[in-house]
Amino acid sequence: MQWNKTLEEIKIYEAGKPIELVVREFGINPADVVKLASNENPNGCSIKVTEAIAKNAHKASLYPDDSFYELKDLLAKKWQVNDNNIIIGCGSDQVLEFVSRALLDETSCVLMSKVTFAMYEVYAKQMGTKIIRTPSYQHKADEFIEAYHKHKPKIVYICTPNNPTGDGIKKVDVLKIINAVDKETMVVVDGAYMEYAGAKDEAYKITPNDILDYENVIYLGTFSKAYGLGGMRVGYGIANEQVISQLLKMRPPFNITTLSLISAIEALKDEEFVQNSIFTHFTELKRYEEFADKNGLKYIESYTNFITYLFDKHDSTKINDELFKNGVIVRNLASYEMNAIRITVGTDKQNSRLFEMLERLL
């Protein structure tokens, strides 16, 4: 069987290790496992969502309203855009996939920061596209603009705040990059964790409305992080109508579940949950900074719901594996060529457990 040539370069993506794996491999009681690896919301999700799921469980047999009428309507109101500026994805990941498949081929290249969200590369490689990276893991406007002029990429990915490092790029610098590229280059502003950055510092806050007038920019948002719906797989892209009408051609029907649709709608009706989550988060984040200072660890200042600890005297893989054996799951960044671990800021209790275990290893 002759498979498409692009498949030769693709490795199968391995997601963060699930709780079930630790339970299976080390026989640890599921209740004792602390998972701080996937940037889920440690507060769960709004009770309005869980109540709606329970109440509508019988709708599991029914396909969703594939127009996503009510969800788009609420999103449009929230962001002051129109329904036809919105595309819904199975996570914002899927919108990334649509963008990639609609624009890339084997002759194009894409530009991203040295260390950033893994799926940009995965989806580009599926199209046989070349990957260009800036020298720094931080998003530096000058580096992006220089690389843009040199390589003329078809897509520029700006992940702010950045995953898996946690740093952000100011709105003024994002606009500098956008204004430097011509209209044949699509700029993806991935705001999956934007709720956190925006709450921390107004200068880092970017909304879909900031980019709507550009004909070559798309903003990505998600319900997986601040809204606490990681397991429901709902994200969205917002852009001008021409961009959305092209991307809709790549969208399969019923790409989110009936209960995901209901969940996202309910989540948008409880912004208070999001604000409370963010408030609690920043209180707990402070403990991570204090722990690092106390133990002589370096860290990247976080604009999001996780923190990245940088090691010099220790080996991140060794620390990651020791934590794992003890039922504490974090994300080793060795595969990103960083001697670092990314830790989701959890609940008070989860964080205390992490500190206790990590302190033993330092």
Add this chain to the structure above:
Amino acid sequence: MQWNKTLEEIKIYEAGKPIELVVREFGINPADVVKLASNENPNGCSIKVTEAIAKNAHKASLYPDDSFYELKDLLAKKWQVNDNNIIIGCGSDQVLEFVSRALLDETSCVLMSKVTFAMYEVYAKQMGTKIIRTPSYQHKADEFIEAYHKHKPKIVYICTPNNPTGDGIKKVDVLKIINAVDKETMVVVDGAYMEYAGAKDEAYKITPNDILDYENVIYLGTFSKAYGLGGMRVGYGIANEQVISQLLKMRPPFNITTLSLISAIEALKDEEFVQNSIFTHFTELKRYEEFADKNGLKYIESYTNFITYLFDKHDSTKINDELFKNGVIVRNLASYEMNAIRITVGTDKQNSRLFEMLERLL
């Protein structure tokens, strides 16, 4: 913005009209709407599933186990295959998308029956691939083999029982097609409705195990129909390990939701629900045959959970639209160039309503 050339040929897929639309457009009470348009299971799903959803609603915030360990394990036992023979999709649709993207390009063509599942064409067109169709809407082995020799398609789609017509093709004829094509052609055996065909007539029953020894055949199954999980979006492909390992390269992480995973696992533990659904279905299907005979309507003998009425004196679009205005949603097949409507066999009460409304229009 220069979009990929293949997009020029793609129209946006329009799914069956949802209940919400009828409610919005005609102000009909949702409880009075009878939707027999999307081949959902009129019995809903197993109570084990709805209970598990309600109990696990709080897991909405947690990503699923992306290895799908437990689900694959249960499927492997059910079908007597190994875990590495299985790929999970967001509906079996998504597995079709993986196959298409892994094998097709602008130089290839694909072969399918004259009238068949719309997504084969949609996914092939996304790759810029040419569509070849057999002369008949029925799957006739000789027509497939003749067209195969003439066009040497990269993929042959066998949809059995066929959607949207409802007819089936015998296992012996499916194997005739498979044995006629060489190993550079992938044969997709789409068994989305196979539970119904297999229950009706053993000669039409094909299982994944029947095709596992072929290195160029994949069987598709779904939880959307007999298992009653249309809204949860879970399907699967089963093939030899080499095929699956290639397709996994196209699978995005977390492509089904946490509650979808839980639902599919629970659904597999209640085969009695499936058997009962199928039994009730065939009792109700008989009423559709009797109604047709009584009213001088032709129909295609159904091997699945819907029936296709063929018109000569009446216009399917007119009938479809009149039913729609009265809150009865069926599927008009005019866009398939058939003067026919496809009706999902519903509950006793839903079917009576359909008969009552339709009788007025004949």
